[in-house]
Amino acid sequence: xxxxxxxxxxxxxxxxxxxxxxxxxxxxxxxxxxxxxxxxxxxxxxxxxxxxxxxxxxxxxxxxxxxxxxxxxxxxxxxxxxxxxxxxxxxxxxxxxxxxxxxxxxxxxxxxxxxxxxxxxxxxxxxxxxxxxxxxxxxxxxxxxxxxxxxxxxxxxxxxxxxxxxxxxxxxxxxxxxxxxxxxxxxxxxxxxxxxxxxxxxxxxxxxxxxxxxxxxxxxxxxxxxxxxxxxxxxxxxxxxxxxxxxxxxxxxxxxxxxxxxxxxxxxxxxxxxxxxxxxx
Numbered sequence: 001x002x003x004x005x006x007x008x009x010x011x012x013x014x015x016x017x018x019x020x021x022x023x024x025x026x027x028x029x030x031x032x033x034x035x036x037x038x039x040x041x042x043x044x045x046x047x048x049x050x051x052x053x054x055x056x057x058x059x060x061x062x063x064x065x066x067x068x069x070x071x072x073x074x075x076x077x078x079x080x081x082x083x084x085x086x087x088x089x090x091x092x093x094x095x096x097x098x099x100x101x102x103x104x105x106x107x108x109x110x111x112x113x114x115x116x117x118x119x120x121x122x123x124x125x126x127x128x129x130x131x132x133x134x135x136x137x138x139x140x141x142x143x144x145x146x147x148x149x150x151x152x153x154x155x156x157x158x159x160x161x162x163x164x165x166x167x168x169x170x171x172x173x174x175x176x177x178x179x180x181x182x183x184x185x186x187x188x189x190x191x192x193x194x195x196x197x198x199x200x201x202x203x204x205x206x207x208x209x210x211x212x213x214x215x216x217x218x219x220x221x222x223x224x225x226x227x228x229x230x231x232x233x234x235x236x237x238x239x240x241x242x243x244x245x246x247x248x249x250x251x252x253x254x255x256x257x258x259x260x261x262x263x264x265x266x267x268x269x270x271x272x273x274x275x276x277x278x279x280x281x
Contacts (some may be wrong), residue, residue: 005044111180
């Protein structure tokens with residue numbers, strides 16, 4: 001359903017890379033991948049056409065850059081990550097003007113898009129993730145946010161007598177705030193993680209040209225059998241999947257994980273009290 005939206009952004013990237021190759025000009029591949037992921041997220045999650053690869057002054061790009069300016073590499077973030085107990089006392093003293101402006105911009109964009117979609121007849125509505133959530137909101141069936149978690153659905157749904165039953169019982173429909181939150185989640189979780197991973201994959205393939213040739217052969221063979229890529233046939237790219245997994249192993253996008261301890265327990269002889277935060281790096 002949303003594959004054509006991704007193809008559109010990818011074709012723009014390939015066109016730009018071809019221009020760089022023909023001129024021999026050096027360029028920042030990470031910036032290219034950052035623009036690619038920005039365009040895909042804007043199209044799929046926010047329902048907006050944003051050509052950040054050729055138009056870096058687009059308002060969406062401007063506010064997204066502000067949103068990500070407070071990165072994990074900033075001194076303040078480093079202090080918070082090293083001494084998490086300081087977050088509470090210092091949070092009220094911090095100024096988040098840029099991020100607040102970005103929040104208002106994205107929230108306003110989604111609210112306007114929701115209003116526009118509601119005014120259009122169903123046949124003219126763009127088929128993207130935002131529309132999927134709006135369809136669920138307007139349907140009589142009540143679903144929770146877990147409905148949009150592909151991993152949970154694959155793991156927990158059970159098919160009985162041709163009917164799908166989920167392990168999660170739905171209690172209410174999605175609210176507008178939840179729809180906005182899901183779009184934000186796409187932006188926060190998908191932008192830097194995806195662009196960084198793609199950049200590391202290119203770096204690893206550049207220094208391991210034997211692996212690069214194997215990927216190239218597999219992709220060429222794939223396109224000799226398939227006209228285009230979709231969610232079902234991309235599973236056939238086994239070696240490419242191995243390359244992606246190895247890049248994620250060597251350069252994981254999430255280098256630190258936090259989990260709240262819900263009850264007293266002992267793990268490998270270490271006592272973990274209820275209410276504590278467990279950090280895994």
